[in-house]
Amino acid sequence: MVVTKFNEELPKATAKRLPQYYRIFKQFVADKVERTNSQAIAKKLGVDSATVRRDFSLFGELGRRGYGYDTLALRDFFSDLLGDSAETNIALVGVGNLGRALIHYRFHDRNKMRIIQAYDVAGNPLVGTTTEDGIPIYNISDLKKNLADANIETAIISVQSDRAQEVADTLIKAGIKGILNFTPRRLEVSDDITVQSVDLTSELQTLLFFMQDKKETTK
Amino acid sequence: MVVTKFNEELPKATAKRLPQYYRIFKQFVADKVERTNSQAIAKKLGVDSATVRRDFSLFGELGRRGYGYDTLALRDFFSDLLGDSAETNIALVGVGNLGRALIHYRFHDRNKMRIIQAYDVAGNPLVGTTTEDGIPIYNISDLKKNLADANIETAIISVQSDRAQEVADTLIKAGIKGILNFTPRRLEVSDDITVQSVDLTSELQTLLFFMQDKKETTK
Numbered sequence: 240m241v242v243t244k245f246n247e248e249l250p251k252a253t254a255k256r257l258p259q260y261y262r263i264f265k266q267f268v269a270d271k272v273e274r275t276n277s278q279a280i281a282k283k284l285g286v287d288s289a290t291v292r293r294d295f296s297l298f299g300e301l302g303r304r305g306y307g308y309d310t311l312a313l314r315d316f317f318s319d320l321l322g323d324s325a326e327t328n329i330a331l332v333g334v335g336n337l338g339r340a341l342i343h344y345r346f347h348d349r350n351k352m353r354i355i356q357a358y359d360v361a362g363n364p365l366v367g368t369t370t371e372d373g374i375p376i377y378n379i380s381d382l383k384k385n386l387a388d389a390n391i392e393t394a395i396i397s398v399q400s401d402r403a404q405e406v407a408d409t410l411i412k413a414g415i416k417g418i419l420n421f422t423p424r425r426l427e428v429s430d431d432i433t434v435q436s437v438d439l440t441s442e443l444q445t446l447l448f449f450m451q452d453k454k455e456t457t458k
Numbered sequence: 459m460v461v462t463k464f465n466e467e468l469p470k471a472t473a474k475r476l477p478q479y480y481r482i483f484k485q486f487v488a489d490k491v492e493r494t495n496s497q498a499i500a501k502k503l504g505v506d507s508a509t510v511r512r513d514f515s516l517f518g519e520l521g522r523r524g525y526g527y528d529t530l531a532l533r534d535f536f537s538d539l540l541g542d543s544a545e546t547n548i549a550l551v552g553v554g555n556l557g558r559a560l561i562h563y564r565f566h567d568r569n570k571m572r573i574i575q576a577y578d579v580a581g582n583p584l585v586g587t588t589t590e591d592g593i594p595i596y597n598i599s600d601l602k603k604n605l606a607d608a609n610i611e612t613a614i615i616s617v618q619s620d621r622a623q624e625v626a627d628t629l630i631k632a633g634i635k636g637i638l639n640f641t642p643r644r645l646e647v648s649d650d651i652t653v654q655s656v657d658l659t660s661e662l663q664t665l666l667f668f669m670q671d672k673k674e675t676t677k
Contacts, residue, residue, distance in 0.1 A: 254667055254668065255660075257664065261663070262642065262660075322669075329662075336558065337562075340556040340560075341559075343555040346659055350659060352662055352666070417665050417669040418665075431672065435662075435668065437661050438477070439563055441474075442638060442656050444476065444480070445477060446637075446653075447542075447612065447636065448540050449473065449652045450541075450612070450636040451540075453652055454635075
């Protein structure tokens with residue numbers, strides 16, 4: 240298949256739907272569905288089919304009129320787009336409750352992403368140990384050397400908020416290009432670094448807002 | 459202060475920025491900043507000031523030309539909008555690694571949201587115990603009775619994906635109106651129920667996509 244890359248910048252909302260599209264097409268292939276259409280995709284995603292068609296038009300010529308989309312080709316397209324055709328090794332900094340849960344989280348079950356190293360400050364009694372899954376927990380002072388050895392460009396930050404910026408700076412100096420930030424602190428980074436933030440409190444507040452909004456509009 | 463509610467439906471992107479605005483105004487008040495403007499807000503949020511002005515125009519008349527925004531009034535405005543002026547009690551279902559981390563997560567430190575009950579199936583040895591913070595972990599068969607007693611309308615689902623829909627159905631039958639869904643499974647619910655999903659794998663894939671995209675555009 241010819242991978243047709245988009246020329247214009249992809250809207251952020253579309254980019255955020257890419258993992259969902261990928262998951263849906265993997266499911267189609269697993270279910271032995273060979274072709275599909277924008278309505279079926281839209282239904283699985285919970286959006287309208289115009290959104291799907293608009294997104295797909297940005298990716299290039301992926302479907303054929305009257306035939307629809309070839310699920311195997313599209314699965315591979317999204318896999319390439321998301322870099323899931325190669326293994327991605329990840330380092331995690333901050334082995335508290337959330338950090339431990341993330342280390343156990345089965346990113347690798349459905350994708351080629353894997354946390355292979357974890358870090359914390361010397362005061363954390365887990366430093367120097369290895370998790371039951373075999374992931375070493377290092378002293379953060381060894382970060383630079385270890386990351387270079389393991390060719391890691393992606394990191395997860397799950398430390399206390401007030402340490403987030405300092406940890407980000409350390410990671411970037413050690414060669415990290417992308418950070419998944421689980422603290423509510425907004426990180427200041429240079430343009431060549433990518434940050435994706437997951438703020439659990441914000442997610443919960445957004446839920447509460449939509450619940451309240453729904454109550455008021457249906458009153 | 460007069461809370462001016464928006465008449466038209468709030469765009470989803472704006473709604474998702476509400477928790478950030480709220481956090482920023484709480485910080486302004488804590489820092490004893492009495493008034494501010496859209497540029498300063500935009501800088502803290504990492505967006506352009508036109509976005510802030512457009513969002514704020516949807517909320518009604520919040521600022522005064524030549525004066526800017528009163529930080530205390532705005533903090534209270536966002537607090538009301540997000541329902542953070544009242545306590546919100548939350549139930550969590552699924553006390554695995556992620557569930558335990560969420561129980562320990564300090565939602566309450568900065569906001570009036572609090573997980574007060576947790577549930578799992580009888581097979582989980584933690585059922586029948588209480589966490590060190592005093593949160594009881596109940597058998598899921600007691601859900602309906604306990605939720606009604608505690609007046610809980612909001613729940614977090616952190617179970618295995620294949621149980622997510624069944625748990626959601628049980629929660630909704632027990633009176634839950636809003637679900638924060640930590641499984642990758644899309645939940646099918648009726649229109650009166652609100653679902654907010656946090657898919658950790660998707661977040662990581664989105665990060666990898668933006669990293670790859672940045673590499674290609676700066677090549």
